[in-house]
Amino acid sequence: MWMIAVEDGVIFRANPAAHAFYGYEDLTEFNIRDINLLTPEQIEAEIQLAGQVGRDHLFMRHRLADGSVKVMGIYTQRRMYEGQEVLLSSLYDTSEFESTAERHYIERVEEQVDLQTAQLHEAKQLQMRLAWSAALAQAVVIGILVVVLLRLRGAQRENRTLIGELSFRNRELERLSHAMAHHFQEPSRRLVSFAQQLERRIGDSDDDASRVAVDFIGSQARRLSTLVADVQRYLSLDSMPQVLQDISPRAVLDEVYQRDEQLSELRRSNALVIQSPLPDVYYDAKRLALIFRLLLHNAWQYRDPQRPLEVRVSALQFDGRVSLAIEDNGMGIEPEYRTQVLEMFARLKPNSEQYPGTGMGLALVVKALRQVEGQVRIEVGPQGGTRIVFDLPAAR
Structure with missing residues (x-):
């Protein structure tokens, strides 16, 4: 008989008969995982199920101190001992009726294998679904990135074209502003000067038609000069x-x-x-x-x-x-x-x-x-x- 901690599987109590049968100097130095031949995952599952209805009589393979393996019958119950949950187990050697014990043990192992196979299959299916979802998501992201990259390249080309066009227009405006300041303004100044000379020549002449014509030339020349100056001022605001x-x-x-x-x-x-x-x-x-x-x-x-x-x-x-x-x-x-x-x-x-x-x-x-x-x-x-x-x- 022994007691096993449900939390970690440590054998913390064993009677003399258990010590004598298993042949270890001190069983309380062992964990059930050191003796039971099931996998750690299977042992953990058995510990959690042990003591429940229909799970109180088990058959397990245990390794003895001399290396031999025995199929052990185990009657187990859950109890509280010194504030912790334990499995109180009575063990017996099934060698005298090995066929029955072996049959029960094989059925139990097959049950565990089926359970693990189902879990592995489900895990693989989940992994496959996750892998396909990840691959699909990655493909979508790559597709989006490609579209964005292509649009960015197109936008960059358009921006370069636009910048080039704007630079050309700005240079044109600068040349136009320069022309307004010099080439356009000069003819208007000459017209004003010429009109003033004509006014002085006509003087007090009775030629009203000539006087009107000269006045008209002078006023339009001054208007042209003012217009050119205002346009030049408007264009120069960009470069000022x-x-x-x-x-x-x-x-x-x-x-x-x-x-x-x-x-x-x-x-x-x-x-x-x-x-x-x-x-x-x-x-x-x-x-x-x-x-x-x-x-x-x-x-x-x-x-x-x-x-x-x-x-x-x-x-x-x-x-x-x-x-x-x-x-x-x-x-x-x-x-x-x-x-x-x-x-x-x-x-x-x-x-x-x-x-x-x-x-x-x-x-x-x-x-x-x-x-x-x-x-x-x-x-x-x-x-x-x-x-x-x-x-x-x-x-x-």
């Missing part, structure tokens, strides 16, 4: 270096308002009012001065002759941006034209001495803001006038 820094819009506005010759009449009318503090912005001072100059000049040029002009400047800070607004009580812009006037050469008033210009002013404003993702919108101002709002990055 941009110095981004924290600046004060109020300081830039004061500088433009006080020193720009085109705004002299606006200064004399004392029409400019700054309604609120203007928060600092992160922008280029020259471009901001250009924007203020163009918008203030437009406010003066398109004022309503029926009432004194009022120009108000205000600002609002939100989400890391500063929204600046310049509003007047002038003629205003109808809603259907508020997008159109932001394009190049767009004019709502025919060119004349009263309303001179090229239609490039607001287009210059739009382009000057693009590099900092600034937006421009036109709204209705006081008394039906115009309110132009644009935004810039707030100071850092």
Whole structure:
């Protein structure tokens, strides 16, 4: 008789008869796995099943100290001993009725083999399914990667083509800007000079037709010169270096308002009012001065002759941006034209001495803001006038 720990299979109690039969000096130094000829997995399964209904009488092959193997009959019960679960087993030698014992043992072994074979088969089937799933998943991933790679290569080719095209267009624009500055501007200057010479020659002549013709040549030459200068300024915005820094819009506005010759009449009318503090912005001072100059000049040029002009400047800070607004009580812009006037050469008033210009002013404003993702919108101002709002990055 002996006791075996269910947890680890250690023989921790054996009576003298067991010691004498097995021939080992001390059975309590052994684990059942050292004596039983089943595999460790089979022994573990038997230990867990032992003592249950229908599993209390077993036949096992055990190795004795002299190397011989005996088929042992085992009656076993589960018990609690000193706080742990044990198998209390009575053992007997089946040599006297070996055929019956052997038959039971073989049946038990065959049962274990069938069980293990089924488990191995199931494990192999699972491995096969996992292998096929992994292979399929790998094939899908490889396919996706190939498609992505092909698309990336196509996109890279398109990007190279696009970059090449953009570089070519930029070089063309640079050449065009240079031509506008020199080749186009020079003929217009000569026309103005020639018209002035003709005016001096005609003098007080009574030839009205010649005088009208000369005046027309002079005015058109000056208009051409202004148009060329505005187009050149528009094209040069791309190549003009941009110095981004924290600046004060109020300081830039004061500088433009006080020193720009085109705004002299606006200064004399004392029409400019700054309604609120203007928060600092992160922008280029020259471009901001250009924007203020163009918008203030437009406010003066398109004022309503029926009432004194009022120009108000205000600002609002939100989400890391500063929204600046310049509003007047002038003629205003109808809603259907508020997008159109932001394009190049767009004019709502025919060119004349009263309303001179090229239609490039607001287009210059739009382009000057693009590099900092600034937006421009036109709204209705006081008394039906115009309110132009644009935004810039707030100071850092």
